Amino acid sequence: xxxxxxxxxxxxxxxxxxxxxxxxxxxxxxxxxxxxxxxxxxxxxxxxxxxxxxxxxxxxxxxxxxxxxxxxxxxxxxxxxxxxxxxxxxxxxxxxxxxxxxxxxxxxxxxxxxxxxxxxxxxxxxxxxxxxxxxxxxxxxxxxxxxxxxxxxxxxxxxxxxxxxxxxxxxxxxxxxxxxxxxxxxxxxxxxxxxxxxxxxxxxxxxxxxxxxxxxxxxx
Numbered sequence: 308x309x310x311x312x313x314x315x316x317x318x319x320x321x322x323x324x325x326x327x328x329x330x331x332x333x334x335x336x337x338x339x340x341x342x343x344x345x346x347x348x349x350x351x352x353x354x355x356x357x358x359x360x361x362x363x364x365x366x367x368x369x370x371x372x373x374x375x376x377x378x379x380x381x382x383x384x385x386x387x388x389x390x391x392x393x394x395x396x397x398x399x400x401x402x403x404x405x406x407x408x409x410x411x412x413x414x415x416x417x418x419x420x421x422x423x424x425x426x427x428x429x430x431x432x433x434x435x436x437x438x439x440x441x442x443x444x445x446x447x448x449x450x451x452x453x454x455x456x457x458x459x460x461x462x463x464x465x466x467x468x469x470x471x472x473x474x475x476x477x478x479x480x481x482x483x484x485x486x487x488x489x490x491x492x493x494x495x496x497x498x499x500x501x502x503x504x505x506x507x508x509x510x511x512x513x514x515x516x517x518x519x520x521x522x523x524x525x526x527x
Contacts, residue, residue: 315419317346318339318342318343318346319342320369321342321345321346321366321369321370322338322339322342322468324358324361324362324365324366324369324455325338325341325342325355325358325362326338326355326357326358326362326455326456326459326464327428327464327465327467327468327471328357328359328428328429328430328459328467329408329409329428329430329471330356330428330429330430330431330432331430331432332344332354332355332356332357332381332382332384333350333354333355333356333379333381334350334354335350337408337471337475338348338355338468338471339471339472341354341355345366345370350369351375351378352366352367352372352375352457353375353376353378353381354377354381355381355458356377356381356382356383356384357456357458358456359383359384359456361455361456361457363375363376363377363401366453368473385457386446386458387429387446387447387459388421388429388431388444388445388446388447389427389429389445390411390412390422390427390431390434390443390444390445391422391443391444391446392412392419392420392421392422392428392435392441392442392443392444393441393442393443394419396439396440396441397414397419397420397439397441398417398438398439398441399414399415399416399417399418399419399420400416400438400439401414401415401416401420402436402437402438403420403433403436403437403442404415406421406432406433406436407432407433408428408430408432408467408470408471408474409426409427409428409467409470409471409474410424410426410470410474411423411424411428412433413426425463426466426467426470428467429444429447431444433447435479
């Protein structure tokens with residue numbers, strides 16, 4: 308238990324130096340997964356473009372590693388952007404809502420969607436899902452300089468982390484509920500099939516008895 312607590316605290320320490328954009332540019336689905344990979348020594352400390360030099364330097368100090376340049380296969384961070392949906396082109400398909408790691412996109416089916424700018428990390432994941440290319444990335448006008456990163460404020464990074472964790476817990480709960488619902492549905496289906504089989508047997512038995520009676524009546 309003590310080792311597990313130590314692991315969690317170490318992963319949390321690594322995760323603290325990741326800007327929580329959840330952009331997947333590191334090759335992992337979210338920042339926490341990258342932090343786990345670093346802790347397990349499955350990934351190096353130079354795979355976070357938004358974190359840039361600061362993240363590499365901070366992780367090098369934390370983990371007693373040598374500072375290195377950003378990995379060659381990682382795209383350079385172009386600066387902070389936020390998503391904006393072009394109202395005239397949005398068809399309300401909702402395809403961009405679910406992938407958003409911080410629930411920054413709101414809207415319902417067949418109605419125009421909107422982006423909550425303060426919740427948007429600029430990850431660009433939504434661009435891959437829009438079938439009509441109505442989402443554009445806008446350069447963030449006034450980056451919030453925080454204590455850790457030059458473009459991200461400490462409070463919003465902490466909020467993005469909480470929102471991402473909340474999404475994960477919610478999806479896990481939905482999967483669990485779906486599994487329970489499926490089990491219940493399967494049970495109902497089995498009961499229905501059993502009842503139908505019994506009804507079929509009863510019908511055949513009654514039919515056979517009726518045929519026997521008719522045969523006897525004919526013989527008389």
